[in-house]
């Protein structure tokens with residue numbers, strides 16, 4: 507049975523329920539998430555992780571629509587969506603493992619299209 511893709515409506519970051527989390531130490535630079543992200547959110551960094559790969563980051567996090575394509579396609583479980591409140595708590599407490607990036611929290615307020623409260 508063929509399935510018709512459900513249209514996804516972009517929402518401003520403040521109203522999205524989940525935030526993108528990237529485990530840069532687990533990324534193997536395969537590029538699948540970059541290729542399949544429908545909103546061209548993702549790109550490679552120029553840093554190296556411990557495995558010698560350039561890990562992924564979000565170059566346009568405001569465009570993310572929480573579609574989960576990246577999470578589903580990553581063979582290394584290096585990118586996923588997490589509950590906003592839980593992620594914010596861990597981020598603020600400095601309780602994230604080394605190499606964990608939550609682009610939405612890290613963008614400077616002046617660079618953001620919509621400021622979070």
Ligand code: SF4
Pocket residue numbers: 526542543544545546547548569570571572573574575576577587
């Ligand atoms: S959830 Fe992942 S694939 Fe979907 S728009 Fe956001 S970064 Fe792109």
Ligand code: SF4
Pocket residue numbers: 532533534535536537538539540561562579580581582583584585
């Ligand atoms: S799909 Fe996973 S391993 Fe591949 S580039 Fe993206 S985050 Fe890295």
